[in-house]
Amino acid sequence: MNILIIGDICGRPGRQAAAHYIPLLRQEYQTDLIIANGENSAGGVGITAPVMDELLNAGVDVITSGNHIWDKKEILDFIDKAPRLVRPANYPPGTPGFGYTVLTKQQVKIAVVNLAGRAFMPPIDCPFREADKILTAIAAQADIIIVDFHAETTSEKMALAWYLDGRVSCLVGTHTHIQTADERILPNGTAYITDLGMVGPWDSVLGVDKDLVINKFLTGLPAKFHLADGRNVFCAVIVKIDEATGKATAITRIKRYLN
């Protein structure tokens, strides 16, 4: 089974690049499932119901997210009714929304789990222990398990991947918006990449107009950010998983551009 996993989609330009490449890659790689991180998909921060629908209509099966998922207030109106949108599972008990979802494709049951890191990020529950809990809960239900670990530091991402090696089919990192070149299959069969990278304006700082960000670093003054113009980058991976064993057999990094 081939799964396309797409990094943080940034606003309208990111959604357009995603809509452009999803059908092409689906055909090129004969993908069976498409996952995308949507925490920045509405205007650069957060997600709205129409934007979620736009991504689902573009072919995304499951939308993962991260710390920015709460930034558009209307999220609280629909997240509890949106089982194909997941938010980090290690937010505290009582947090609206779902931390993971299980769906069936070609009679294979696939769980998609979202977790967030704590190093240099707001305090939440332990992602390592939350992963243990979820794996216990879904062991019987899922043939394949995909984790989007939304975290800042390379060490927390790499550590969780080793911790889950052989227990999940794939762990991808998101949040830094820069694709890493370390995709690999860990010894016990978990496909891994530290960060998928983003989908959005390429001549930018993480999607944002570069002059605004430079000015922020130079002055320290509050600033209103908006996305940059110009051509876009589309960052993702294709993971090949043996559905009989749940082990990954290949991970391919994808990076395309769109004017």
Place this chain on the structure above:
Amino acid sequence: MNILIIGDICGRPGRQAAAHYIPLLRQEYQTDLIIANGENSAGGVGITAPVMDELLNAGVDVITSGNHIWDKKEILDFIDKAPRLVRPANYPPGTPGFGYTVLTKQQVKIAVVNLAGRAFMPPIDCPFREADKILTAIAAQADIIIVDFHAETTSEKMALAWYLDGRVSCLVGTHTHIQTADERILPNGTAYITDLGMVGPWDSVLGVDKDLVINKFLTGLPAKFHLADGRNVFCAVIVKIDEATGKATAITRIKRYLN
């Protein structure tokens, strides 16, 4: 002119991998200058005089560094006499050591500048303004300027690269120990990569034994870290620079393994 720039070298395994690949790459790419980040070169944190000499003897022309440069106390005994070892230039006035160095290769004057970030890092002087100051100081002395920006976040690295685009030949990021896949030439001629990656144990967390790091995340208790065993990764870039203009014309990412 071809310049080989090598990421954070981790301890003895990293030094061995560097010693193995430096002559091979020098020949393969006909390199004229070799730069390596040595902040972790002695046992995983810091650098000593014998380790510095070992790196220089292996063919490194300039050693850059970062936040860990101070971790071996003996650094203060020799850093002021070590012009080929640079530490972040934006440490405060009075800090021992050199923030940049200028050397001549094939009658071309090359400045190597080290800077450190401030996002999620200890407070120091502004790297953007320090860069401006240094560029003013060395404008007349240098045909080519290479910057190693040792920083945690992708945004601070990308922002400084855009800020210096066209004013330096190349800016490489270090510190996260994971190579990024975004090497490029910016519009005004600066070669860029968000992080070079490291040289050291591959089945590890940033070079360190993975079980120790996992345990640290699980327990929060203090832990003594040591480097991992096993095969090593060697991460670097080759940058091709037109010495007439000081502009980069190509950047090639290098990732090799050594058992």
Place this chain on the structure above:
Amino acid sequence: MNILIIGDICGRPGRQAAAHYIPLLRQEYQTDLIIANGENSAGGVGITAPVMDELLNAGVDVITSGNHIWDKKEILDFIDKAPRLVRPANYPPGTPGFGYTVLTKQQVKIAVVNLAGRAFMPPIDCPFREADKILTAIAAQADIIIVDFHAETTSEKMALAWYLDGRVSCLVGTHTHIQTADERILPNGTAYITDLGMVGPWDSVLGVDKDLVINKFLTGLPAKFHLADGRNVFCAVIVKIDEATGKATAITRIKRYLN
């Protein structure tokens, strides 16, 4: 000379408490100068021109501030024309506004300097070195020097106070909104308190409605804060300074309530 220095004034309730106690304390302690921190004086974050005028009309001679000074956008319209409002002097070169001000009372020249900390706060220039620069600049102009050091940690505040002991008449801390009980005269004549405390709603978390803050800690979700209701606290110190020597001779902590 007696100087009244008032902690962070929080919104309308804080301004009302300040307006109530300023005339009473001026008479009770025969004060010659009144300083107040206004970073939260407009609705809880930031300051506007009408709010600044309200504080000045209430008898405040100099308004100091801190990290929240930029939170109301209109600040940029008037801060360059507001010499009696100071913002941290160690913001980078080019920052709008004034980092210190010098005024004359009873033929005594008094400098009021604002600085901000860096521990657990956004990266700015070194407050220790900025203090050195300002003291050099104003040595000839000022008989008395008062510093408001707006910082998070007790260690950075205490360290700067020792660093400046004998070089300034008084250093008060602000930002934590909780008054400390450590007011003292340091050995070389500098009056010191780690934090003045705030002026605003007492049954609150730092002025803010407590249920909102508790909920923020419990859920981690974004929240809109507003100030709490009910009685107010008024926190300040009275510092007695010998204008002949510039040394402090007494510091008295003030804490009053207003229904």
Place this chain on the structure above:
Amino acid sequence: MNILIIGDICGRPGRQAAAHYIPLLRQEYQTDLIIANGENSAGGVGITAPVMDELLNAGVDVITSGNHIWDKKEILDFIDKAPRLVRPANYPPGTPGFGYTVLTKQQVKIAVVNLAGRAFMPPIDCPFREADKILTAIAAQADIIIVDFHAETTSEKMALAWYLDGRVSCLVGTHTHIQTADERILPNGTAYITDLGMVGPWDSVLGVDKDLVINKFLTGLPAKFHLADGRNVFCAVIVKIDEATGKATAITRIKRYLN
């Protein structure tokens, strides 16, 4: 019932000041129970078995702690056998040691609970939810509940106090080493102070030699800290609790000096 609660005891000078004042205050206030924070009691960071015994022999009934409790490695040898020493209860499951203890004095059952904050501190479990769990567990066993909340920010401390108001007899903050002037009885009967302050060298930065700390702020270089010389401060509170209701009726701040 009168309870003496003493702030972070710093090294030998702190232990000497504690040994001096404990008998005096026990008699002066007719105290029934003595609690002290010992996270810095051995040489400034951590605690050893002999130091623990010294504190217990000096009259301390329960030793609370905080983030520094792990700094002397030998702690792991004895913490599981030391029921009168508590460490923050919201460290993750499996952490050595006890998070709370229950003891009986004059037939009154008293629980002493230790919790740690997360704002600007290492990631651990939620202190608010951990408090809920412990209160449920000990509801039947304890007439009086005392909480030492070891945390950096005034907001997290004040928020937890409001959250527990009426459910615990007293919540004191520790960790900043500077006593605050906000001791009070909250509306539902919980005695509160944001920080007890420390017991240790008064002409210092949080107990440490001030020149070392100033130098650390000026240079950013690693530094070995040692405690300061000279007279000591002894910071504590006396809390009067009605054992029939478990409610506090008075809280008195104590600050004494010893040459």
